[in-house]
Amino acid sequence: MPIPPTHLSSKPTVVFLDHATIPEHITVPNLTFEHQWQQFDLTPVEKVVERIASADIVITNKVQLTADILDQAPKLKLIAVAATGTNNVDLDYCREHGIVVTNVQGYGTRSVPEHVVAMMFALKRNLVGYHQDIADGEWQKQKQFCFFTHPITDVADSTIGIIGSGSLGQAVGVLAKAIGMKVVFAERKGVKPARPGYMAFDKVIETADVLTLHCPLTDDTQDLIAMPELAAMKPSAILINAGRGGLVNESDLVEALKTKQIAGAGCDVFSKEPADESNPLIANMDLPNLLLTPHVAWGSHSSIQALCNILMDNIEKYQQGVEQNRVC
Structure with missing residues (x-):
C-alpha cells in the first residue's frame, strides 16, 4: 500500500540511536x-524513551524498541532499521499503531559469504590450532620441518548444507560451487516432504561436511541447532553461524566441540x-577448533x-510516499 505523501510534518525530527555502529570512515548520505x-x-x-519522545523518524541498528518504549513516542511514523534483522523492534505494536518499519536488504551478499568461506577454510585446515601450536613451541619440540597435530581436510568435493535460502544463503x-563444493539447501525443520530444490532438514544435518546458517531468528528457529542436531552431524563436520546467535545453543555447541562430536565451529x-565471559563460547575460546569473530561478517x-546508502534511501522514499524495503 502506498504511503500517503502527507505522512510527515514539514520539518521532521530524525534520530539515529546508535550511530557508532557505522565506522567513521563510512559516509552516511545526507537527507535531501x-x-x-x-x-x-x-x-x-x-535513555531510549527520552531520545525518541519527539522523533518522527528513528534509525536503529540494535537498540531495542519494545511496545512500552514505542508507546511513549506519539509522533513516531517511521523506524528505519540499519540492518536486515528486525527482531529488536516490536513489529506487532508497529502494525497496530501505523508505524512503518523498513530494513536494509542485500547489502552483505559479498561480505558475508566471503567471511563464511574464510571461516570454512580456517577450520577445515585448522589454521587457529596450528597458529597456537607454534606460539606454544610445538614446532621446536617436534624437531621436524613440519608437524601434524590437527587434521587438515580439503574443501573441494565436500558438501555444504545451507540453512536459509535467501540472498545470503x-x-x-x-x-561454494566455485570452489568445487556440492551445495544442498535445507528444507525447514519438520517440513516433509521437502520442496523441489531442497533436502530434508534432518538429511542435511546428517550429510553436510559444512553446515552454515543464514535464516532469521524466530520462535521457530530459536536453538535450531542444539545437541540432537550436533549429535547427528558427522564427527568431521564443521558448523558456521553468521546468521543470528540464538540459532545455536551455545552450551551444547561447546560440549560438542569438547567431546569431538563435530570437528569445529565458527x-x-x-x-x-556484546558477549562477555559468561557466554559459553567466550569462556571456551581457547579451544583450537573454535573460531570467533565479533559480528563483523557483514562489515x-x-x-x-x-x-548506509540503502538505509538513507529508504527514508527518502518514505518521505516521497514511495514504499521501499517495508517490513510492516
Whole structure:
C-alpha cells in the first residue's frame, strides 16, 4: 500500500540511536529534505524513551524498541532499521499503531559469504590450532620441518548444507560451487516432504561436511541447532553461524566441540552482544577448533557503504510516499 505523501510534518525530527555502529570512515548520505537531525553514538536502555519522545523518524541498528518504549513516542511514523534483522523492534505494536518499519536488504551478499568461506577454510585446515601450536613451541619440540597435530581436510568435493535460502544463503552457495563444493539447501525443520530444490532438514544435518546458517531468528528457529542436531552431524563436520546467535545453543555447541562430536565451529554472532565471559563460547575460546569473530561478517567497507546508502534511501522514499524495503 502506498504511503500517503502527507505522512510527515514539514520539518521532521530524525534520530539515529546508535550511530557508532557505522565506522567513521563510512559516509552516511545526507537527507535531501528539510529535517532536524539528532545522532547518538550509543543509546542505553534508560535513555531510549527520552531520545525518541519527539522523533518522527528513528534509525536503529540494535537498540531495542519494545511496545512500552514505542508507546511513549506519539509522533513516531517511521523506524528505519540499519540492518536486515528486525527482531529488536516490536513489529506487532508497529502494525497496530501505523508505524512503518523498513530494513536494509542485500547489502552483505559479498561480505558475508566471503567471511563464511574464510571461516570454512580456517577450520577445515585448522589454521587457529596450528597458529597456537607454534606460539606454544610445538614446532621446536617436534624437531621436524613440519608437524601434524590437527587434521587438515580439503574443501573441494565436500558438501555444504545451507540453512536459509535467501540472498545470503544463495550467495554462499554460489561461492561454494566455485570452489568445487556440492551445495544442498535445507528444507525447514519438520517440513516433509521437502520442496523441489531442497533436502530434508534432518538429511542435511546428517550429510553436510559444512553446515552454515543464514535464516532469521524466530520462535521457530530459536536453538535450531542444539545437541540432537550436533549429535547427528558427522564427527568431521564443521558448523558456521553468521546468521543470528540464538540459532545455536551455545552450551551444547561447546560440549560438542569438547567431546569431538563435530570437528569445529565458527561463530560470528552470539546470543547476547556484546558477549562477555559468561557466554559459553567466550569462556571456551581457547579451544583450537573454535573460531570467533565479533559480528563483523557483514562489515566489509563496500557492504557498510551499501547499507548506509540503502538505509538513507529508504527514508527518502518514505518521505516521497514511495514504499521501499517495508517490513510492516
